[in-house]
Amino acid sequence: MEKIKTLIIGSGPAGYTAAIYCGRASMKPVVYAGLQPGGQLTTTTIIENFPGFREGIDANQLMGEMRQQAENFGAEVRDGSIVEADLSSRPFHLKDERGNEIEAENVIIATGASAKYLGLADEEKYRGQGVSACATCDGFFYRKRVVAVVGGGDTACEEAMYLSSLAKKVYMIVRKPQLRAAEIMRKRVTEQENIEILYNTNTLGLFGENGVEGAHLVRFKGEPNEEKYDIAIDGFFLAIGHTPNTELFKGQIDLDDHGFIITQPKSTKTNIEGVYAAGDVADPTYRQGVVAAASGAMAAIEVERAQ
Numbered sequence: 001m002e003k004i005k006t007l008i009i010g011s012g013p014a015g016y017t018a019a020i021y022c023g024r025a026s027m028k029p030v031v032y033a034g035l036q037p038g039g040q041l042t043t044t045t046i047i048e049n050f051p052g053f054r055e056g057i058d059a060n061q062l063m064g065e066m067r068q069q070a071e072n073f074g075a076e077v078r079d080g081s082i083v084e085a086d087l088s089s090r091p092f093h094l095k096d097e098r099g100n101e102i103e104a105e106n107v108i109i110a111t112g113a114s115a116k117y118l119g120l121a122d123e124e125k126y127r128g129q130g131v132s133a134c135a136t137c138d139g140f141f142y143r144k145r146v147v148a149v150v151g152g153g154d155t156a157c158e159e160a161m162y163l164s165s166l167a168k169k170v171y172m173i174v175r176k177p178q179l180r181a182a183e184i185m186r187k188r189v190t191e192q193e194n195i196e197i198l199y200n201t202n203t204l205g206l207f208g209e210n211g212v213e214g215a216h217l218v219r220f221k222g223e224p225n226e227e228k229y230d231i232a233i234d235g236f237f238l239a240i241g242h243t244p245n246t247e248l249f250k251g252q253i254d255l256d257d258h259g260f261i262i263t264q265p266k267s268t269k270t271n272i273e274g275v276y277a278a279g280d281v282a283d284p285t286y287r288q289g290v291v292a293a294a295s296g297a298m299a300a301i302e303v304e305r306a307q
């Protein structure tokens with residue numbers, strides 16, 4: 001049984017920042033990088049809103065730098081995953097995918113969240129070429145263009161509002177006859193001149209020679225008045241929710257209704273002493289690399305102060 005003082009699960013900005021801080025504080029952090037080393041950011045191309053890079057920075061390069069920085073300051077980063085976690089008593093018992101057993105004094109959960117996609121083959125085909133699940137990250141590339149946002153919840157409305165300030169026109173593709181979002185958000189999007197809401201509408205596919213040039217849609221799918229039609233768009237944004245990666249901790253740690261880890265206010269502490277949560281796994285609201293990095297720093301400081 002390997003004994004680890006500070007185990008960090010996940011290698012996005014939250015995990016690596018926690019590792020840098022823990023490493024510098026001589027807390028011998030071990031990071032399990034998980035199935036997607038570098039985390040969600042590595043699915044995009046250029047990051048323009050992470051401070052410190054005047055021209056923006058390639059996402060993979062940024063995450064590579066963070067990893068190297070963590071290693072340089074005392075973290076051990078392993079390319080592997082934690083597959084079992086027993087948080088019922090401290091030290092905590094965990095197992096990695098090779099069957100190695102770990103006893104950890106502190107655990108920082110930074111496993112992130114995954115954007116939901118519709119499951120269309122075209123989403124894969126055009127990923128990074130017009131398909132995005134983050135308007136704040138990629139909206140800038142669609143100034144004065146036409147985009148579509150899929151979803152009718154608060155996130156979709158927020159993303160549509162954000163995009164409407166940049167793009168010429170924003171379609172919202174909503175599968176129901178109404179928006180699910182809160183009243184105030186519904187009011188905002190319906191009153192916004194350059195947003196057009198396509199109710200009762202589903203997406204069948206995307207088309208385009210060089211990236212997304214349009215979407216195939218269907219209105220009243222499966223009904224007698226079903227109608228298929230196309231719209232011309234340059235960008236296709238998914239906003240149908242995120243799934244936090246908390247499967248491993250279900251039933252052990254307090255989660256909200258959407259599965260995000262609940263942390264104490266202004267803290268990364270969970271309901272279990274010695275277990276902290278940082279980044280998107282505990283953040284249904286902001287979901288930004290820089291915010292995740294900041295909460296990784298908070299987690300490391302909280303671990304250190306609890307010693």
Ligand code: NDP
Pocket residue numbers: 118150151152153154155156158175176179180239240241242258284285
């Ligand atoms: P929600 O689950 O609230 O909404 C998801 C939306 O996507 C719904 O309109 C849903 O449609 C639609 N959808 C889901 N799956 C599909 C699909 N396969 N095809 C087409 N449409 C689909 O997720 P959000 O991310 O919007 O919000 C998550 C939580 O965070 C909510 O509690 C929300 O209130 C909160 N939030 C709050 C904010 C704020 O207060 N400022 C900002 C952002 C989020 P349908 O309605 O038909 O199910």
